[in-house]
Amino acid sequence: MSHSMPRLVRRGAAASTPSEMSRDEWQARVDLAACYRLIAHFGLNELTYNHISLRIPGDREEILINSFGLMFEEVCASNLVKIDLYGRILNDPVGNGINEAGYVIHGAIHEARPDIACVIHNHTPAGMAVSAQRHGLLPLSQTAMLFHGQIGYHDYEGIAISMDERARLVENLGNGVAMILRNHGLLSTGRSVAEAFNAMVYLERACEAQVKALAAGWDNLCFPATEAIEMTAQVYRENSYAAAERDWPTLRRMVDRLDESYKN
Template sequence: MATALKANSKYSEAEWTARQELAACYRIFAMLGWDEMIFNHITVKLPDEDGSYLINPYGLHFSEVCASNLIKIDIDGNKVDTDNPWHVNKAGFVQHSLFHRELPDAHAIIHTHTTATMAVCSVEGGLRATNFYACNFQNQLAYHDFEGVTVREEEGKRLLENLGNKRILMLKNHGPVVMGRTLPEAFLKHWVLQRACEIQLATCSMGDPIIVPPDVVAVHQRDLHQVQIPGGAGRAEFDAMVRRIDKIDTSWRD
């Protein structure tokens, strides 16, 4: 997927690859309508710089993000590449920094405000076992009560307590925080969660949904692990979407 570095590049090969992958993810989200004006974030750890992360420039739409304008920050949201003219929405990084700092496996973190996921976060019972995709997540989601905009560090303790050993946190009345060991894995989790929520909204608008029994959910989740995925979780799906955005615009690679 990565475009070769220029000979005089200031980036390492590992950083440039991470930048291009993250820029591609932002463009994919824009294409799928998962953007929220200039808000929301997808962040990733840099593989070759401990304590450094990439985040979108505050003020750009997801469709404007490219590899070179992503901002490198430290764990507190401070800019590392000070020559980057764009700003960081530090308020939006508060929860990301918490999970990146405390969870070694949270390499990539996605927070969105899509209509479907926010709606499911805003009803009693949250995501229910009413469709194929929703069954993937039964007993896999954590929930956190709404406490207002997430800018207060003291909320962090409760966020971690409510998350527990799960890696998707549904912020009630707000939206999901999806974490992955890789960016493609986090992308695929978000895609499946989005579909599960969209279908739940459609189903509930039609009448009383059919709830899948717990024993059937258990069989479903067991059999999901039998699927062999080339390149690791999410890689094939992510690369397919990269090919789609390349047909629209390749400027994300720059």
């Protein structure tokens, strides 16, 4: 995927923690805003219609999500919207509200999986292509093998605006870390913003590799041994959080070089 278009670099001091907000919530806002900028930088969003949500530390009933109508590169710590698990707005600094489909999907997972802090959902060309393939994600690359036994599939039910769909989303995700929404897109989760972001990058790369490999025809595909697939997935399960936390400071520094306004 090409990213040759130049980006405007803006510098500025990060805003301090607002007096009415806990330090933990402000740090969560800054990390989430950084994730929005990273998703935009790597071209993993679809205009304003995808979402990343984050549970506010210490409170299982409140999450942060983007203000509807803002591009991901416009998201910053102070304009994130605070909602409860059913989409009721608790704080909306911009006044744009939120995309209904966003909280239906994200709220369902946050409510059912208290172990999950962050949820990323997007519609990338490669992700949508694999979501339309009957066989789903194939173990054609080491990156794809990371999700062996940890990815669910959810059949398309139309635009996700029905609260009834929440139960099926949760059931299809199960105890996994990612999900392919058929004819729709990708979803990743994590115990931190860092882990969810890394999972999405790996899932997207696995889908890109699969689309390219399938272009050569099914008869030309090479599948690894089951034992190798399972070993690779096990190593990933044991190390994903530590690896993501190790990568995150590097990614934050990259966002700082591009545009520090996400901290405001």
